[in-house]
Amino acid sequence: MIRVKYICEVNGYNMYYSESGDFFKTYFSESFDSKDPEVGTYSYGDYMYTGSREWYVADE
Amino acid sequence: MADTGIVGPLSEIELGTALGDGLDYDSFGFATRVLRTTGGSSAAIPLSIPSGNLYFNCFNSNNIPSSATILGVEIVAGVDFDGSGNSSIGNFGSTGSTESITFRMYLFNGTSYSSPLAFDGVARTGITYSDSNTSATFLGPNIRYLGLNTLGTLFGSSTGLSGLSWDPTAQASWGFAITATAAVNTPVSGIIRGIGLKAYYSESDPVKLLNLPGTSITEVDKVPGNTIAKWGVINFTAAAPPTPTLYESLLYSYENQATQENASSNWVVSTPMSDSPAWVNGTSAVNGTYWGLTSNKTVKGWNLGQDSTTSSGTGPTGGATLPDGTPSTSTGEEKYMYTESSSGRNAYCFVCRTGAYNFSTLMTSTSNNLNLEFFVHGYSSSDEMGDLFTYIATATTSNNASATLLDSQTSFSQTGNSSNYTKITVSLNSYRTVNSDHYIYFVSQNGGGFRSDLAVDLVQIKETS
Numbered sequence: 001m002i003r004v005k006y007i008c009e010v011n012g013y014n015m016y017y018s019e020s021g022d023f024f025k026t027y028f029s030e031s032f033d034s035k036d037p038e039v040g041t042y043s044y045g046d047y048m049y050t051g052s053r054e055w056y057v058a059d060e
Numbered sequence: 061m062a063d064t065g066i067v068g069p070l071s072e073i074e075l076g077t078a079l080g081d082g083l084d085y086d087s088f089g090f091a092t093r094v095l096r097t098t099g100g101s102s103a104a105i106p107l108s109i110p111s112g113n114l115y116f117n118c119f120n121s122n123n124i125p126s127s128a129t130i131l132g133v134e135i136v137a138g139v140d141f142d143g144s145g146n147s148s149i150g151n152f153g154s155t156g157s158t159e160s161i162t163f164r165m166y167l168f169n170g171t172s173y174s175s176p177l178a179f180d181g182v183a184r185t186g187i188t189y190s191d192s193n194t195s196a197t198f199l200g201p202n203i204r205y206l207g208l209n210t211l212g213t214l215f216g217s218s219t220g221l222s223g224l225s226w227d228p229t230a231q232a233s234w235g236f237a238i239t240a241t242a243a244v245n246t247p248v249s250g251i252i253r254g255i256g257l258k259a260y261y262s263e264s265d266p267v268k269l270l271n272l273p274g275t276s277i278t279e280v281d282k283v284p285g286n287t288i289a290k291w292g293v294i295n296f297t298a299a300a301p302p303t304p305t306l307y308e309s310l311l312y313s314y315e316n317q318a319t320q321e322n323a324s325s326n327w328v329v330s331t332p333m334s335d336s337p338a339w340v341n342g343t344s345a346v347n348g349t350y351w352g353l354t355s356n357k358t359v360k361g362w363n364l365g366q367d368s369t370t371s372s373g374t375g376p377t378g379g380a381t382l383p384d385g386t387p388s389t390s391t392g393e394e395k396y397m398y399t400e401s402s403s404g405r406n407a408y409c410f411v412c413r414t415g416a417y418n419f420s421t422l423m424t425s426t427s428n429n430l431n432l433e434f435f436v437h438g439y440s441s442s443d444e445m446g447d448l449f450t451y452i453a454t455a456t457t458s459n460n461a462s463a464t465l466l467d468s469q470t471s472f473s474q475t476g477n478s479s480n481y482t483k484i485t486v487s488l489n490s491y492r493t494v495n496s497d498h499y500i501y502f503v504s505q506n507g508g509g510f511r512s513d514l515a516v517d518l519v520q521i522k523e524t525s
Binding site for chain 2: 006008012013027028030032033036037038041042043053055056057058060
């Protein structure tokens with residue numbers, strides 16, 4: 001489990017290490033218009049990876 | 061066939077005018093000697109002409125079962141009930157050789173007398189038959205009809221009632237009458253105790269459960285618990301047949317479907333949801349360009365989610381699980397269909413439909429209840445969740461104008477991604493007996509922004525008793 005910042009950017013949803021702020025990975029690729037209100041929205045949560053699948057669970 | 065044996069009378073009464081033949085009969089002398097409870101002297105003797113008595117109360121009130129079919133009643137000569145000799149009718153030894161008496165006998169059913177009964181007409185010394193053998197004249201001493209050394213049926217039949225009707229509630233009133241209608245000089249004659257009635261009857265076979273009149277019992281095999289041990293007085297020696305299986309569609313959990321979370325793409329239906337009956341997603345389910353609910357919105361297919369949806373602040377964390385709709389990210393539980401609302405798709409109308417169901421033929425019994433069940437998740441942190449509308453139609457493509465709205469969900473209880481789904485139950489009872497294929501349409505629209513990822517999971521149609 002990795003603590004991440006999960007943020008929407010024009011290329012999709014990217015993950016950054018929550019502590020360092022370093023780029024971790026692009027979790028979901030999709031083109032967003034730079035004016036799309038979703039771009040820039042983010043959450044913090046846990047990234048999990050089992051070897052065969054990965055998923056993200058946002059904090060609540 | 062059953063019979064009562066010879067049953068002697070307990071009661072007697074002077075006939076008087078009861079026979080309605082214009083005669084007024086006096087009582088035999090010593091009439092009670094013929095009763096079965098009397099001992100000692102056994103002869104009842106006519107002391108005047110005409111004389112006659114009714115002997116009755118041979119049967120009790122339930123000698124012949126009320127459920128039995130009566131076959132016949134005889135007057136039978138047997139051994140004196142006190143065992144002291146044989147019964148008979150006729151002249152005794154002190155009767156003079158030129159003296160005679162004429163007897164007749166009748167059956168009585170409690171309300172009516174039979175016509176005079178016929179003697180057997182067999183030639184016997186000293187007996188002359190007349191009136192079609194219904195009168196027998198006994199001439200001289202020791203002339204008996206049967207009796208002495210021969211016992212047996214005097215009158216009546218094992219297969220008939222001598223013209224009388226049978227009422228089992230009046231069986232105790234049945235009896236026989238004997239009359240002396242003519243005499244020459246002063247014969248010493250009479251009837252000797254030991255004569256009684258004998259009834260023949262058949263008892264009904266045991267009632268078979270399946271032959272009950274009116275077949276009022278039709279579902280003995282559906283007793284809850286499926287273990288009938290005793291029902292009324294009937295003991296069952298084996299378990300009842302299993303309760304019939306009620307119809308249930310597949311439980312559609314989307315687990316075998318390929319994930320499609322791109323806002324611009326649709327879930328592509330595949331096995332098993334592509335099996336017959338196949339689901340259809342997107343514009344292929346719509347008759348026309350638009351679904352047309354309140355306004356014309358671009359039609360789009362539902363997405364197929366796994367674990368969380370991409371956007372923050374909306375969607376479930378995983379697929380619904382039974383029984384309470386808890387979201388799960390476990391393998392085999394993590395998928396669902398949903399409305400991916402990013403990139404402006406919240407303005408779209410998401411449409412998909414199920415396969416075909418002809419409930420009238422699928423259900424075990426159309427008198428049972430039929431429901432559509434599914435779970436819905438409508439979390440939006442910005443309170444911009446859209447609505448979910450469920451329709452039914454008999455066409456493979458439809459729209460708001462032609463389909464029938466079954467259910468509307470316009471507010472949702474979820475307060476976070478991990479909130480439980482809400483179970484929705486929609487009655488389909490109105491469609492149970494309609495002999496047509498039906499399709500359920502899931503339609504969602506009116507999302508206010510990208511945080512309107514509405515999820516549906518665990519769809520099933522169920523028959524319940």
